[in-house]
Amino acid sequence: MFAAAAPLLELIKLLPRFADIEALLEHEIEARYILKRAADHLELGKLEGSSSSEEISYLIGALVDKHWERIHSGHFSSVPLVIRKVYALGCYFKIIFMLLESTSHEQREKCGAILDEAQLLGCTDKLYAKSKDLQAALMSYLDEDVIGNNSKPLPILAPLERISSRCDIPQLNAPSILEFRNSCYQAEQPTLLLNTINHWPAISKWRDLNYLLKVAGNRTVPIEIGSNYVSDEWSQQLVKIRDFLYRQFGRETSSDDNQEVEYLAQHELFAQIPTLKSDICVPDYCTVSGDTPSNVDIKAWLGPRHTISPMHNDPKHNLLCQVFGSKIIILASPADTPNLYPHESEFLNNTSQIDAAIPDFERFPLLRRTRFYELLLQPGDCLYLPPKWWHYVRSETPSFSVSFWWE
Template sequence: MSSGLEPPLWVAARALLPGPEAELALPLDGAVEEWVPPLLRRCRALLEGAGRPGGARALRRAGAVLRDGAWERLHAAPWREVGEGWRRAFAYGCLFSALGELAAGRPAAPALRLCDLGLLLGRDVLGGALRRLAGLLRHRHRPRRPPQKVHRDLAPVPVVPPEDEVPHLHCPSLEHFRDNYLIPQRPVVLEGIMDHWPCTKKWSVDYICEVAGCRTVPVELGSQYTDEDWSQQLMTVGDFIDRYIVGENGVGYLAQHQLFDQIPELKEDINIPDYCCLGEEDEDNITINAWFGPEGTISPLHQDPQQNFLAQVFGRKYIRLCSPQDSENVYPHESQMLHNTSQVDVEDPDLVKFPNFTKAAFQSCVLMPGQVLFIPVKYWHYVRSLDTSFSVSFWWS
């Protein structure tokens, strides 16, 4: 290949992959249709000539055929039934398509979006190639203009009667937390345990826009997922901030567990709470979720299948909790899809339709920046953002 004729970004991108064609193994680790392996080998062969005239176009086309074919299989069955092979095939298609874009000298943004799609819907292949390429493109992509700061009056804080307030505890020992809260399954607000996390000093709307503004993520549209008009849409973090944080165009919520895998710079700013070591699994099996949205975003009363540490980075959240022993009194939906979600509007309950809701015993708190709420497994919890808010949750067993 003649590096003098190749776009510099393409040279840097190609250097992220193994050199000779013989070293570029493309395992699928799962069943796919017979047309996929030959197409994968064709993409690999085209990669070597992508920097020459006509090579980039051929690589883009082959990658697009692979990506589009795998996309159809990803959406032909329930997500849990999609085979590993098809997810990897989709990731390879996104990777080769992105490399074809760069070899053609096109801007970084379309290639970066392809990397994010591969990370979101596929698997990171070739030892983290998609993640490495996305990191390269983010640094080469023209930085977004930080969002204009909007000053809003703080929302009134709901009154929490002292007898209903979740207890607060400062940096308890592992033994004290285990014996008094984990084993008896009692909620508690932990203070001081995230004071050393870099995110507490670094993160803001502007910082999130700077670090992740050009990255494509799924955004939930609607104030809560039980609304009839609730939907999901792929957009960049910057567009999400412009529309729903700064622009106040309705309510959108960035709620996903892959954000920290997509953007390692953010993951480096958080720590898994030490108390998770009391669980049965290692750190690799702890699910870390990001929750970023404007004032007024609501998670209706629901329960999760694992223990949860909810860490508040910035903004405030009003939270109400109820023991699983009161499950009958909170009227879960009968459908399998929403069986873990209550039908009752916690802050404005219809007591004619749901009379036993008055029998449910609740605890409440306003979770402030720097505080971590322990939510025991299957504990019902309702969450409303009082401000623009960023939280991180850790699900563990």
């Protein structure tokens, strides 16, 4: 029933052997049994003519289904990490067994969806030594020719000319680590950092939206629908990046003010798509606390103009780096928290009820006591925000930002 071509054999080599995952499965008896059988079965030389192939494939499918249910049985944050890791491993093995049955376009599309589930719901971080290699190889194999040549090209965004603009906070030109530690980090001083990420390949590569389409178009990601997450019309959907790119950046729709605004916001895109992560690097400033780059949370923010993050604060240090496009940012100190009317609900208590761009002093009279700071974040700029500083962000053009959060 199964026959493995050379590309599949290379993928199988990147799967874990049982010894690679044995410690993880110490207390997962069922998963231990199934994944051991699958790993042993897929060793080279045992692929052809095995009467147990269909049985193992069935068991892997059942394992994935069961752990999907376990992940969805309560709040996602309370799901034990081992469950998410077993789910990701099961998805990897399930994809290989499906490809051994068929490598048709339809089958590869199904496998691509399973890979997205492994990354979005499972935990692929530090899963086993070759996990990232398998992830990248699967993407390359599954996405080959999947976009097709019948799609219209996406625009290549022109570089923005730098303009002089209001900046109410200090600016530093490529500060040293010591200067950053003293003037920004220890002083808890929001600062605009200039000329610190100009060496990123992303600065030039990502403006070509066809590049993003090629390396990421077939991935499924959560997209925010609506310009502002506190509006009544706001919602979220899982969509292919290619559909998002064409709707929001296609030539026919990019200038349509009636186009519904969609935003890829606060998503761990670079864990999902390693090729994009190779176009950036964690700035050294993020390790000033003694933390390692691997412990820095990296988030992507991609959208058209008019996307808005309402006035809110975050619990960690934040370095917001602008790859292309520009954003208006309005800040307020943690000392002004009582004057900013945070929402009372637990879910939104880090978000203000005000519209920082158009303050309503009659409805929110305490705003008169608040000092606001405004700046324009332009390509190549990084904004350092200490924990709990309030910030409002509005894109003035199509925009791609990367934020780095650390303790």
